[in-house]
Structure formats: structure tokens, C-alpha cells
Amino acid sequence: MTQLRILLLTAVAPVAWGTTYLITTELLPGGHPLLAALLRSLPAGLLALVIGKALPRGSWLWRSAVLGTLNIGAFFALLFVAAERLPGGVAAAVAGVQPLIIIGIGCVVLRERTPMPATAAGVAGAVGVALVVIGPSAQLDMIGVSAALGGIAATASGVVLTKRWGRPAGIGPIAYAGWQLTAGGLVLLPLTLLLEPIPAQVDLGAIAGYVWLGTVGGLLAYVLWFRGIQQLPVAAPGMLALLSPVVATVLGVVVAGETFTLTQSAGIAIVLVALVSGQAFALRRDGARSGSPAPRAEEPARTR
Numbered sequence: 001m002t003q004l005r006i007l008l009l010t011a012v013a014p015v016a017w018g019t020t021y022l023i024t025t026e027l028l029p030g031g032h033p034l035l036a037a038l039l040r041s042l043p044a045g046l047l048a049l050v051i052g053k054a055l056p057r058g059s060w061l062w063r064s065a066v067l068g069t070l071n072i073g074a075f076f077a078l079l080f081v082a083a084e085r086l087p088g089g090v091a092a093a094v095a096g097v098q099p100l101i102i103i104g105i106g107c108v109v110l111r112e113r114t115p116m117p118a119t120a121a122g123v124a125g126a127v128g129v130a131l132v133v134i135g136p137s138a139q140l141d142m143i144g145v146s147a148a149l150g151g152i153a154a155t156a157s158g159v160v161l162t163k164r165w166g167r168p169a170g171i172g173p174i175a176y177a178g179w180q181l182t183a184g185g186l187v188l189l190p191l192t193l194l195l196e197p198i199p200a201q202v203d204l205g206a207i208a209g210y211v212w213l214g215t216v217g218g219l220l221a222y223v224l225w226f227r228g229i230q231q232l233p234v235a236a237p238g239m240l241a242l243l244s245p246v247v248a249t250v251l252g253v254v255v256a257g258e259t260f261t262l263t264q265s266a267g268i269a270i271v272l273v274a275l276v277s278g279q280a281f282a283l284r285r286d287g288a289r290s291g292s293p294a295p296r297a298e299e300p301a302r303t304r
Contacts, residue, residue, distance in 0.1 A: 072184020
């Protein structure tokens, strides 16, 4: 599989995630962020376990729990809290700093140094996202902002650990995603039962929203995302994450009737330039360093 094809398939994930804010505000019952997170993760995870026909063993029992908590449980819960307490654009703008967090954690944990041009692209992308989604009327709720920051910090840590630990030999991407989705869902299950009441009404629109988030935004997206993380340089998935807030903004214009300002148009241009240049620098460095094809998606499992 060529690097370009890997990039394009991995990009499907943040594009799908960009629909989360619109679906949350337009279709889902308000005041139930944990329920939304649970229904996005646990059913998809159990389905993936059935399809993948493999369960974690040895050290992968605790690794799956850690990755599932970071990538799924904590991230989903905090994402929906932020989506309910902040304007979608503001919540998405906070996510624009994720590439920088991934680059920083990657330098410490993986000792993978990102060249200055790629780091500069990450900074430019964060600035561009802010221009796209933050306007004069943006209202900042500190709980929402804290939830958004906590969510991207959790998933950034999960991205780096996913790349460091790889995937056990003989385990396909569907089973691997199923481990994490199920682990995250099991973390969310008792919290949802204890902290949130059952919605008074769930209409067809809400059902459709939950199904979309669990299938396309959950199972499909994470199968492609985890596979891409393991085959791309650490900076590449972080830069691809910039697609999510751009998609969220475009959907706001097309579906919700919002309009682009000149500043937003400039921000979109900056994000696209940062996205392309950041990927080019990261992939060029990876190819020059290895002098060989992209890293394999699978690594032997380490057990103790």
C-alpha cells in the first residue's frame, strides 16, 4: 500500500469525526454526553470483536485497557461534554492544537524528532483552525474548554502509545479497533448508569445519529485511524486531525446555513496549506531516514 493511499484512507477518520458536532447539536438529546459516548463505542466494539474473532492476551489485556481509555473512553466523554457546552466551532478550534501535542509527546516517548518545518506547519494549522471557527460571538465556557483540552490530550497520548506498541502479529485492524472500542465502552458503562438519567425521548433522528456515530464515526473510522497511525510518521496523523474542524465548519455552512467570512476563508486556506506541507515534510523525513518501505502494520506481541 502506497503512502498516499494510506494517507487518504486515514483521512477518512477525521472527516467522519468532523460530523460529530452537527449531529450532537441537531439530532441527539441534550444533556446526555456519556450516553452518546457509550453508544458510539460499546456496540461498535462488540461488533468488531465478533467480526475480528480475537481477544487480547498477555500484556495486551492491560495495553488495550490503557489505549481504550485514552483513545475512546476519556476522549468520547470529554468530546461530547465540550460539544454540548461550547459552540461547535470553538470546541473544534481547541482540537486544532492536537498536532502540536502529538509532536511533543512523540519526541519524549518515541524519541522521534519532527523537523522544524513540520512543527511550523502544525502551528500554522492551529492558527488556521482558530481563524476558521472562532468569531467575535464565540462564548467560552471554562468547563467546556477544559473538557476539549482534556479530550485532545487523552487521544494525543493514545496516538503516540498506539504507534509505540504497534499491533500484535496475526491480529487484524478490525479486532484491534474492537479491543479499544470495547475497553473504552466498558469504562463508560458504569459512569453512564450512575451519572446520567435515561433520556425522556429518543426519536428517529437521534437513533440515526447514534447509528452514524457508532458505525462510520466509530468502527470504520477507528479501523482506518489505528492502521494509519502504525504506518505513518507520528506527525502525520496529528496533521490529518486538522481535517475534523474544517469539515465541521463546512457542514455548518452547508447544513446549518452559516456563512464564511473573509477571515474564515483565509483560515481554511492556511489549514489546507499546513496539512499538505506538514504531510510532505513528515513523509519525506521518514523515507529519508528508513530508506525502505513504510513500517509494517503488525508487530509481534510482547508478553510477560
